[in-house]
Amino acid sequence: MFSIQERSESPDTGAAEPGDPHVLEVGELTVRYGDFTAVNNVGFTVGRGEIFGLLGRNGAGKTSTIAAVAGLLQPAAGHVRVLGRQLEPGRRGGAWLGGALSLQPQKTSLFPRLQVEETLRMWASLYPDPRPVPALIDELGLTDKARTRAARLSGGQQQRLLLATALVGNTPLVVLDEPTTGLDPHASRDAWAVINRARAGGTTFLLSTHAMAEAEERCDRLAILHEGRLRTSGTPAQIVRSLTRGSTVTVRSSQEGLLRAARAEFGTDAVRAEPGDGGGAPRFTVATERPERAVAWCEERSPEADVRLHRPTLEDAFLAATGTAPAGTGTAPAATGTGAAAADDAPAAAGGARAGGGSTR
Ligand SMILES: Nc1ncnc2c1ncn2[C@@H]1O[C@H](COP(=O)(O)OP(=O)(O)OP(=O)(O)O)[C@@H](O)[C@H]1O
Numbered sequence: 001m002f003s004i005q006e007r008s009e010s011p012d013t014g015a016a017e018p019g020d021p022h023v024l025e026v027g028e029l030t031v032r033y034g035d036f037t038a039v040n041n042v043g044f045t046v047g048r049g050e051i052f053g054l055l056g057r058n059g060a061g062k063t064s065t066i067a068a069v070a071g072l073l074q075p076a077a078g079h080v081r082v083l084g085r086q087l088e089p090g091r092r093g094g095a096w097l098g099g100a101l102s103l104q105p106q107k108t109s110l111f112p113r114l115q116v117e118e119t120l121r122m123w124a125s126l127y128p129d130p131r132p133v134p135a136l137i138d139e140l141g142l143t144d145k146a147r148t149r150a151a152r153l154s155g156g157q158q159q160r161l162l163l164a165t166a167l168v169g170n171t172p173l174v175v176l177d178e179p180t181t182g183l184d185p186h187a188s189r190d191a192w193a194v195i196n197r198a199r200a201g202g203t204t205f206l207l208s209t210h211a212m213a214e215a216e217e218r219c220d221r222l223a224i225l226h227e228g229r230l231r232t233s234g235t236p237a238q239i240v241r242s243l244t245r246g247s248t249v250t251v252r253s254s255q256e257g258l259l260r261a262a263r264a265e266f267g268t269d270a271v272r273a274e275p276g277d278g279g280g281a282p283r284f285t286v287a288t289e290r291p292e293r294a295v296a297w298c299e300e301r302s303p304e305a306d307v308r309l310h311r312p313t314l315e316d317a318f319l320a321a322t323g324t325a326p327a328g329t330g331t332a333p334a335a336t337g338t339g340a341a342a343a344d345d346a347p348a349a350a351g352g353a354r355a356g357g358g359s360t361r
Contacts, residue, residue, distance in 0.1 A: 022081070023048050023173050023204040024069065029078035031064045031228075038064040040228040041078070046206055046221075048172075049199055053215045054208040056225035057322050062208040063177055065225065069206060070103045070175050082173055099128040102169030104162050104176045112151030116142050116161055119150055120168050127169035139194050140164050141187070156183050163191055167198060174198065176207035180214060192218055216240075216314035224321045231321045236314050243320040244312035247291040250274075251298050253305035254281040258298075262286060265297060281306070 024046040031039035039061040046052040054062045067073045069080050079086055082100050110119065117133060124130035137146050140160045145153060153161060159182050166174050179195070180188040192214070195205060209215050215222055216236045223233040232239055251262070259282070263271045266286050274283040286294045291309050298307045 021047055023050075023083060024052075024206060025079075025081040025084075026065070026069060027079045027081075029065065029068055029080065030076045031061070031068050031073065032076040037076075038228050039068065039075075039225075042223075042225065042228075042230045043078070044223050044230065044233055046173075046204055048204055049202055050220045051195065051199055051205045051207070051218060053219035053222045054206070054225060055210075055212075055215060055222055055318060056208075056231075060225040060322070061228040062225055066103075066175055066177055066206065066208060070101060072103075099169070099171055101173040101175060102127065102166050102171040104166035104174075104179060106177070107158055107162065110150040110158060110161065113149055115147050115149055116153070117146045119161060120164055123165045124168045127171065129170050131168050131170045133168065136164050136168055139197070141190055156187050159183055160187060160191065163194070167194065172202070173204045173206065176205060178208055178210065180209070180211060188214070212313065212315040212318055222314075224318060226322045239321075240312050240314055240317045243317035245287045246289060246312060247287075248310045248312075249286040249288060249291050249294040249298065250283060250308045250310060251286065251302075251305050252281045252283045252307075253298075253302045255302045255305065258302050258305070259284050261301060262298070266294065 022045040026045070027043045029039055029042045030037065042061070042065060044052070054065060056062050064073070068075045068078075069082075071080070085100075111122075114122065116137060120133045120136065124133055134146075137143055140163065142157065142160055142164070145157060150158060150161065159180075163176065163179050166176055166179075176195075180191055183191060188211075195218075199205060207219075219236060221233065221235055222239060224231045224239070232242065234242070251258070259271065259273060262284065266288060270287050272285050272287070274285055276282065286298075288294045291311075295307050295309055298305055
């Protein structure tokens with residue numbers, strides 16, 4: 001999280017240059033704090049109307065990247081272009097104030113004595129073409145709190161107010177740092193509905209999140225940062241495909257000879273005995289492009305077996321990209337890169353579209 005207190009008085013935006021398809025272009029971005037490099041040569045682009053998510057472990061450099069994009073800190077190297085216009089070196093927050101970009105502030109930036117509506121009117125006054133405040137309050141489910149002071153809101157309500165302060169600017173690019181953290185599932189869904197409506201109107205989003213399921217479902221493209229470097233980027237499906245081994249069937253059974261029979265049926269490379277986990281019967285996994293067939297085979301051979309099908313998720317890919325994945329999750333070694341996962345032909349077996357083409361570095 002970050003503060004938005006540092007900002008320039010001088011607007012620094014301009015129309016996108018003809019032929020520039022990107023609302024945001026980040027190139028070779030490096031952010032240092034003293035001797036420490038928090039962001040190391042990171043580059044990505046975000047197209048008009050996209051929702052682009054930044055993922056990474058705590059301390060990976062997401063907030064530092066966002067702060068540099070918003071012009072809140074001066075990068076040690078690299079460039080940030082918003083609507084085709086490069087932020088001038090040394091100028092902080094220029095694009096933000098000029099109406100090209102708005103940024104979700106952190107909770108400590110709320111004035112505790114200002115009411116919800118007052119807060120939003122104050123933020124709206126900073127932008128050239130703000131959204132109508134009452135409608136936004138309604139969209140975010142804060143109508144009955146419109147005259148409540150910020151300090152009296154619950155944590156989740158404050159989070160919704162912060163999202164509203166970013167959206168009220170009606171800017172082409174909106175930057176959100178963990179927008180749904182602390183929201184209950186209903187509020188989170190409402191927040192995404194608001195984001196999606198803004199996107200349908202042409203707004204572009206750059207956001208950071210730790211919510212893997214949300215990122216997989218809601219973001220058009222993602223970048224995973226690891227220790228300040230860009231580990232991989234692409235659509236959620238591309239990233240899952242490039243970093244996981246495809247679907248895995250886990251079988252727990254004491255039946256004599258089942259492991260040997262499974263190896264004969266599915267191949268020795270596909271069947272892996274798993275170390276004992278203290279949970280009773282021995283386990284093995286079958287990595288397969290046709291998991292339903294493997295499930296049916298195991299259940300027929302060993303009716304008492306505990307057979308579970310695991311389709312790879314973005315969380316598996318994230319774990320593979322940023323650390324060690326637990327056994328049996330079907331993750332491929334991180335270094336295997338694009339195309340490591342086998343495509344699932346059967347629709348029921350597909351853990352998402354198998355688009356391919358994600359870039360893994
Ligand atoms: N002002 C600062 N001075 C020194 N080091 C900093 C400063 N801000 C961040 N860092 C360091 O830079 C690294 C990246 O921090 P950053 O806040 O960008 O990570 P993050 O990915 O947003 O993490 P989180 O998910 O925990 O919010 C961390 O090691 C952090 O300690």
